[in-house]
Amino acid sequence: MFWLGGLSLSLLSAVSFGILSNVPLRTLPAVGLVGMSGWAIYRLATLEGLAASFATFLGSTFISLASQTLSVRLRVPATNFSVAGIIVLVPGSTAYKSMLAFINGDYLGGVTLGAQTSLLGGAIAAGLILGLSLFRLWKGFVSRYARNARTRAKTD
Amino acid sequence: MLIGLSNELVMETCLLAGEIMLKSGAETYRVEDTMQLLAGSVGMESVHSFVTPTSIIFSYRAGDEDHTRMIRIPNRTIDLNKVTLVNEVSRQLVSGQISLQEAYSKLLEIDLKKTLYPPLLLHLAAGLASGSFAVLIGGNLFDFLLTIVSGFLVNLTVSYVQQILQVKLFAEFVAAFVGGIVVLQAAWFFPVLHLDLMLIGTMIPLFPGIAVTNSLRDLMAGDLVAGVSRGVEAVLTALSVAVAAAIVLSFVG
Numbered sequence: 001m002f003w004l005g006g007l008s009l010s011l012l013s014a015v016s017f018g019i020l021s022n023v024p025l026r027t028l029p030a031v032g033l034v035g036m037s038g039w040a041i042y043r044l045a046t047l048e049g050l051a052a053s054f055a056t057f058l059g060s061t062f063i064s065l066a067s068q069t070l071s072v073r074l075r076v077p078a079t080n081f082s083v084a085g086i087i088v089l090v091p092g093s094t095a096y097k098s099m100l101a102f103i104n105g106d107y108l109g110g111v112t113l114g115a116q117t118s119l120l121g122g123a124i125a126a127g128l129i130l131g132l133s134l135f136r137l138w139k140g141f142v143s144r145y146a147r148n149a150r151t152r153a154k155t156d
Numbered sequence: 157m158l159i160g161l162s163n164e165l166v167m168e169t170c171l172l173a174g175e176i177m178l179k180s181g182a183e184t185y186r187v188e189d190t191m192q193l194l195a196g197s198v199g200m201e202s203v204h205s206f207v208t209p210t211s212i213i214f215s216y217r218a219g220d221e222d223h224t225r226m227i228r229i230p231n232r233t234i235d236l237n238k239v240t241l242v243n244e245v246s247r248q249l250v251s252g253q254i255s256l257q258e259a260y261s262k263l264l265e266i267d268l269k270k271t272l273y274p275p276l277l278l279h280l281a282a283g284l285a286s287g288s289f290a291v292l293i294g295g296n297l298f299d300f301l302l303t304i305v306s307g308f309l310v311n312l313t314v315s316y317v318q319q320i321l322q323v324k325l326f327a328e329f330v331a332a333f334v335g336g337i338v339v340l341q342a343a344w345f346f347p348v349l350h351l352d353l354m355l356i357g358t359m360i361p362l363f364p365g366i367a368v369t370n371s372l373r374d375l376m377a378g379d380l381v382a383g384v385s386r387g388v389e390a391v392l393t394a395l396s397v398a399v400a401a402a403i404v405l406s407f408v409g
Contacts, residue, residue, distance in 0.1 A: 010288070093353075
């Protein structure tokens, strides 16, 4: 029941963010799926006992890789997918708690929670960048292999 | 008409494509690549472009003449559909399926296009995104319903204030404030609601997701100026929303 609710809600929120940023209609289902699986990975990792920052990192790496792959498959820019995907990983509650601590005059707690928030934000950024570089590496391999195969075919 | 002059047409087409993409929230490297591919595919030499989030400088060499122009992009919205469409046009032109003239008229058409979804649906989507985020972090059904309303109001306020004042940061501040007040009143009257979860959910459509991802991609691609300025834009947006939320929270005492 928990999983069903969580999965459908993350799907709903990713699709809504897709509509909000005007992604083309034909990519909307894929956008929802990317957001949903990103959330599922994050959730699974936290339930397995991993730290929140590492779980966020895993989720955003997956989202980045999935949006690159889908952008090649569906021939649309990758931003279409990654933008709705990362929203479900945004550390909203830590940012909120940090702000609340500052307002209540608890500056030490505020700084602690603020550092935690920026760690989570950094994890999202690092995951996105890792996915991007992995994809570029893979593409480089593929194009080099294809070029070699073509030259071999020519010389044969 | 500038159709007679081929060089002029190339310049107009490239700049129009770049302008539409940058206005609609594309990454800097994509804008630069598209313009260079377009000009290169019709035989221009030493094509260079310099794109920041607010301006485009573009130059190429045709025969023994140099052509350079610069345009400013005053305001930017987010419309990924237009980015995708321009991408398709440039792909067709480079692969030789359409002529430059056809590409130019297609781009003019894309520029005039309205957003893909009607405004009401956009506001509703913002509300649904808010509501589902509030439940994802631990809210219940009542939180969901109320956060839909406040998210709807937030997006409505952003679009109207933006139209009147033309200052994006202030529009976001006002919208976050309005959403916060609505949520605060509701939590005041119905103690079953969770103020904290609803407040987080309400603020989430204002999160600068596209600015953050684009800034990272720009930095990765080596466009340091564009990446840093987009990053600053994202931080400023987040700050204006945070200040509004902080003011609302200070009413709670």
